[in-house]
Amino acid sequence: MATKIRLQRHGRKGYAFYQIVIADSRAPRDGKFIERIGSYNPNTNPATVDLNFERALYWLQVGAQPTDTTRNILSREGVCLKKHLLEGVKKGAFDEAAAEEKFQAWLKNKQASVQAIKEKDSEAARAAAKARLEAEKEANKAKAEIVAKKKAELAAAEAAKQAEEAAAAAPAEEAPATESAE
Numbered sequence: 001m002a003t004k005i006r007l008q009r010h011g012r013k014g015y016a017f018y019q020i021v022i023a024d025s026r027a028p029r030d031g032k033f034i035e036r037i038g039s040y041n042p043n044t045n046p047a048t049v050d051l052n053f054e055r056a057l058y059w060l061q062v063g064a065q066p067t068d069t070t071r072n073i074l075s076r077e078g079v080c081l082k083k084h085l086l087e088g089v090k091k092g093a094f095d096e097a098a099a100e101e102k103f104q105a106w107l108k109n110k111q112a113s114v115q116a117i118k119e120k121d122s123e124a125a126r127a128a129a130k131a132r133l134e135a136e137k138e139a140n141k142a143k144a145e146i147v148a149k150k151k152a153e154l155a156a157a158e159a160a161k162q163a164e165e166a167a168a169a170a171p172a173e174e175a176p177a178t179e180s181a182e
Helices: 053-061 068-077 079-091 096-181
Strands: 003-012 015-024 035-041 048-051
Touching (some): 003 053, 003 068, 035 053, 053 079, 068 079
Antiparallel strands (some): 015 035, 035 048
C-alpha cells in the first residue's frame, strides 16, 4: 500500500484550513485516512502549523511520500532535516549527538528568524496605525478650521444684521422726533 502525507481540506468556502493526514494514495482527498498528524491554517499571518513531530518523522522514515505542499510544511517545521540527519547517523557520517546539536542550532536559528519577522510585522502595523492617527488629526484640524471659519462668517453676518436692524430702528425713532419738532 502506497501511503501519502497530504492535506485534507476543511472549513467553509473561501476560508479553508487543512488537516495533515497519512492516507492511502488511492483514497479520496477528504476521505478515509490512516492517521492525523497535524493541522495547517494558512489564514493566519504567519500560517499556523500544529504538527506531531515524532509521528511525522516516523511516517517519513517508513516510506510515506509527502505531497509538494506537505513537503514544504514538513521542511519548514524541520522534520525533513531531522530525517536527513538521522540517515547520516545510520550511514556513520556523524554520531547522534552531533546530529542533535545541528538540529538544535537550526531550530534556534529558525525561531529567531520567525521572531524577527513577527516583530517586523508588528512594527509595520504600529507605524501604519500611527500614520492613520496623524492623518486623522490633520483631517480633524482641517474640519475644525472650516467650522471655525463658518462660525465666524455666521457671527459676522449676525452682527451685520443686528447693526442693520439697529440702524433701521434708530432713524425710525429719530423721524418721529423730527416731525414733532416741526
